[in-house]
Amino acid sequence: MSEPLIFSFEPMHEILPRVRAALNGQGEAQLSVPNPDLDLQRFPGERTPQGIWRPLQAWLDLADRLECHLMTPVVRGERLELHLRRLPGASLHRRSKDQERYGADSEFQRLDKLEDPILLDDLLEALARVRLQPGARILDVGVNSGRELQLLDLAYPGHDFQVVGIDVSESALQLARTRFAHYSFRTLDVNNLPHAALGRFDLVLSLGTLQSSGIEQDRVFRTLLRDHLSPGGALILSLPNCRLEAGRLSYGARLLNFRRPDLSLLLKDLALYRRHLQKHGFRVYVTGKYEIVLTAVPQVGPTGDQPTLESAASGS
Incomplete structure (x- = not known):
């Protein structure tokens, strides 16, 4: 695993391609971002001494768009450590030759x-x-x-x-x-x-x-x-x-x-x-x-x- 991507004041249009590149290369990515719990009165995009404020939901949406799972974040004081991991697809619509698509054994x-x-x-x-x-x-x-x-x-x-x-x-x-x-x-x-x-x-x-x-x-x-x-x-x-x-x-x-x-x-x-x-x-x-x-x-x-x-x- 490479060093974590550290983001503070970078705009989202720079973050998105960098995280996507890390996922494409390794299947997972480590991020270090400002801890949103330090100031709950902010709006997304506001600048704080720690960096640009974004709620946890923004990182969940990022993970969803990049088709990966956001592991449970770890708080490190003023920073939040995020781990995104690509998972193999598992469709609920799979079925064997003799299996009903939505049957009891599906x-x-x-x-x-x-x-x-x-x-x-x-x-x-x-x-x-x-x-x-x-x-x-x-x-x-x-x-x-x-x-x-x-x-x-x-x-x-x-x-x-x-x-x-x-x-x-x-x-x-x-x-x-x-x-x-x-x-x-x-x-x-x-x-x-x-x-x-x-x-x-x-x-x-x-x-x-x-x-x-x-x-x-x-x-x-x-x-x-x-x-x-x-x-x-x-x-x-x-x-x-x-x-x-x-x-x-x-x-x-x-x-x-x-x-x-x-x-x-x-x-x-x-x-x-x-x-x-x-x-x-x-x-x-x-x-x-x-x-x-x-x-x-x-x-x-x-x-x-x-x-x-x-x-x-x-x-x-």
């Missing part, structure tokens, strides 16, 4: 999205906005192994709901059944919706499913509204805005074969959902960071009317 099952504090807080806030009544019917589209269903107990402790989860992976659904034996789960391809036996629901929930490859996104979205959402019902969707690599979240949606984030498709999908829902009488909230959460709730008009199923699902 890498995907290692992930618990509710360990992301922003997503957890956003989903709890979204569920609170929906104002579910005891006994409400809830459809989880692409439920997989059902981890997110524990949110219902957190948001509505003591409430009983009628929950139906659908997914194409039978092995993942078996995991969901062991976790939530009191709910109902069906093996069903969302592209085959509508399904008359499902009925209508007070809440349709779908986390990161509609953007999956092979999903007829626009048609499935409109089908859910037209055929499976009850009048006065609500919708919660999440759209991935990250990539998972070697146990870390890397910010930003990626197009196929793109190394860098490109948010064009994410923004296109989000605008389509938002425009369609607002046009037909829903109030729409958009929150999130690594996962964008869209919440659509009925908007009561001046006469007290709520959007009907037919008006919400018609048109474009």
Whole structure:
């Protein structure tokens, strides 16, 4: 390992290429920078006696952009020692020849999205906005192994709901059944919706499913509204805005074969959902960071009317 890169008053446009060169050459880089804890009233870029002030978040963002992991920093008085290390990619989408991509034995099952504090807080806030009544019917589209269903107990402790989860992976659904034996789960391809036996629901929930490859996104979205959402019902969707690599979240949606984030498709999908829902009488909230959460709730008009199923699902 070479000597650490010592930065004090250098601007970020000089730091970025130097750190990138060190990573390209050795796969890791040591940095010594001013300790941001010494003055919490500063703004990024302000000069202090120790150098240019930058919060720890700036170095986390630098590590993310350079596709490496920031090891736990070490405080040395007025200096902060940072160690950035490149890690081999580890995709959650890998599968063997006989393995389901998101099945019970897949890498995907290692992930618990509710360990992301922003997503957890956003989903709890979204569920609170929906104002579910005891006994409400809830459809989880692409439920997989059902981890997110524990949110219902957190948001509505003591409430009983009628929950139906659908997914194409039978092995993942078996995991969901062991976790939530009191709910109902069906093996069903969302592209085959509508399904008359499902009925209508007070809440349709779908986390990161509609953007999956092979999903007829626009048609499935409109089908859910037209055929499976009850009048006065609500919708919660999440759209991935990250990539998972070697146990870390890397910010930003990626197009196929793109190394860098490109948010064009994410923004296109989000605008389509938002425009369609607002046009037909829903109030729409958009929150999130690594996962964008869209919440659509009925908007009561001046006469007290709520959007009907037919008006919400018609048109474009």
